[in-house]
Amino acid sequence: MPAKDKVSEAVVRRLPVYHRYLERLEEEGVTRISSQELGARMGLTASQIRQDINCFGALGQQGYGYNVSELRRHIAEILGLGDDYGVVVIGAGNIGRAVASYTGFARLRFRVEALFDTDEARVGERIGDAEIHRLDALGAFLADHPIDIGIVATPAAAAQGAADMLVAGGVRAIWNFAPVDIAAPEGCAVQNVQLTDNLLVLTYHIHNDAPGGGA
Amino acid sequence: MPAKDKVSEAVVRRLPVYHRYLERLEEEGVTRISSQELGARMGLTASQIRQDINCFGALGQQGYGYNVSELRRHIAEILGLGDDYGVVVIGAGNIGRAVASYTGFARLRFRVEALFDTDEARVGERIGDAEIHRLDALGAFLADHPIDIGIVATPAAAAQGAADMLVAGGVRAIWNFAPVDIAAPEGCAVQNVQLTDNLLVLTYHIHNDAPGGGA
DNA sequence: TAGATTGTTAATCGATTAACAATC
DNA sequence: TAGATTGTTAATCGATTAACAATC
Numbered sequence: 001m002p003a004k005d006k007v008s009e010a011v012v013r014r015l016p017v018y019h020r021y022l023e024r025l026e027e028e029g030v031t032r033i034s035s036q037e038l039g040a041r042m043g044l045t046a047s048q049i050r051q052d053i054n055c056f057g058a059l060g061q062q063g064y065g066y067n068v069s070e071l072r073r074h075i076a077e078i079l080g081l082g083d084d085y086g087v088v089v090i091g092a093g094n095i096g097r098a099v100a101s102y103t104g105f106a107r108l109r110f111r112v113e114a115l116f117d118t119d120e121a122r123v124g125e126r127i128g129d130a131e132i133h134r135l136d137a138l139g140a141f142l143a144d145h146p147i148d149i150g151i152v153a154t155p156a157a158a159a160q161g162a163a164d165m166l167v168a169g170g171v172r173a174i175w176n177f178a179p180v181d182i183a184a185p186e187g188c189a190v191q192n193v194q195l196t197d198n199l200l201v202l203t204y205h206i207h208n209d210a211p212g213g214g215a
Numbered sequence: 216m217p218a219k220d221k222v223s224e225a226v227v228r229r230l231p232v233y234h235r236y237l238e239r240l241e242e243e244g245v246t247r248i249s250s251q252e253l254g255a256r257m258g259l260t261a262s263q264i265r266q267d268i269n270c271f272g273a274l275g276q277q278g279y280g281y282n283v284s285e286l287r288r289h290i291a292e293i294l295g296l297g298d299d300y301g302v303v304v305i306g307a308g309n310i311g312r313a314v315a316s317y318t319g320f321a322r323l324r325f326r327v328e329a330l331f332d333t334d335e336a337r338v339g340e341r342i343g344d345a346e347i348h349r350l351d352a353l354g355a356f357l358a359d360h361p362i363d364i365g366i367v368a369t370p371a372a373a374a375q376g377a378a379d380m381l382v383a384g385g386v387r388a389i390w391n392f393a394p395v396d397i398a399a400p401e402g403c404a405v406q407n408v409q410l411t412d413n414l415l416v417l418t419y420h421i422h423n424d425a426p427g428g429g430a
Numbered sequence: 431t432a433g434a435t436t437g438t439t440a441a442t443c444g445a446t447t448a449a450c451a452a453t454c
Numbered sequence: 455t456a457g458a459t460t461g462t463t464a465a466t467c468g469a470t471t472a473a474c475a476a477t478c
Contacts, residue, residue, distance in 0.1 A: 012419055013412070013416060016409075020411075034458085034459065045447060048446060061459085062453045062461080063457070063458045079419050081415070083418070094313045094317060094318075097309075098309045098310055098313030104394065104411050108411070108414070173420060187424070187426060189416075189420035191414070193413060195317070196235075197232060198390070198408060199323070200296070201228060204227055206300070206404065209404065260471060266469090268437095269437060277434075278436075279434080280434085280435065
């Protein structure tokens, strides 16, 4: 329990970014870094970096800065990166398959243990090490296998139902790619990806920003 | 140019969400809605909804509320949803393919015109209506075809280079799925998707929140 | 008209930034 | 030690919420 008070969601969202940049610095062989320079790289103020890091204790050293590997390891621990996670994917369409076979996962110690779909034609097919099961079998599967994360990649209409089944099966977190906001009770974290929303932010800028930034 | 002053990015990010909920209401046959009720559905305060909408003019009517279709159409216009957009995808791996064949696109009038990859083995393959070209051919392709949006789905190391080529080719917006932050000059909007960052927010909560929300 | 609900100004809240004493 | 840089408190800024007069 390293967290001081309550860590704001804004800070939590920056944590993976810190981890990413620190990993990079380690690769470059940089062993120490000041909030000043880390800020310059990440496009944040030195002040903010010190505030953020201090949510988790005094990890720096006056006059020296931060030890890159030490800080990276500490943030990795806060993010739960040491653990490994069992994952199921609901919906074996384009997105479900792509996410299931995403290579970044192995590196992170995620095991995709099964996919589920209502389409009979897909049942039995294998995606990497995992097999596609019929959605009906989800409840039983969750009862037998300790699954931490459920990925929802169904059409909009099926998403909340899928989420409810996952929650009932004791899943701790849901990663939702369906184009609807999903609700889950406390104790089950949800991240909505909303690819289309994200894309429309781009069309907004294409449509409304002056081309070239000036004219 | 409908925008009043400068619309904050926080508001812009909510615009697609408004659009999504209003679409839903239209489907349900709801013709008018108050900020109160829309707020209840979306999990926002009525106040915030009125503030947001007023960035784009007085679109409601006192004592009545908002006309659902009218408001939806207005927001669609602000988001540039009437236009159609030429798209290229750089990187024809799992994510590139999945995004290229994402069915949500057609509905939005996005035309994926080509994919590009450095892997010779993939060149010539077709994904939906589009063909995979060698990355070398990107510059020439952009010179010939009016492309609005470039989707970057390369490994981290190749992402900034791909973005630079897209910018040089006159692309107006970049949708980046590579696990690095990409820089582009003003006049080219960037949305970083960072799937892994998003996922680590979930592992953070699994690792740090009390299970069940209480114990 | 009376009731409802917006548009808009003012108050509040939280997050970011600045400043500086503590300390390595 | 002197210089650098943190940890932390105070100031600022922006976004959200509350309040209420305008008006349909």
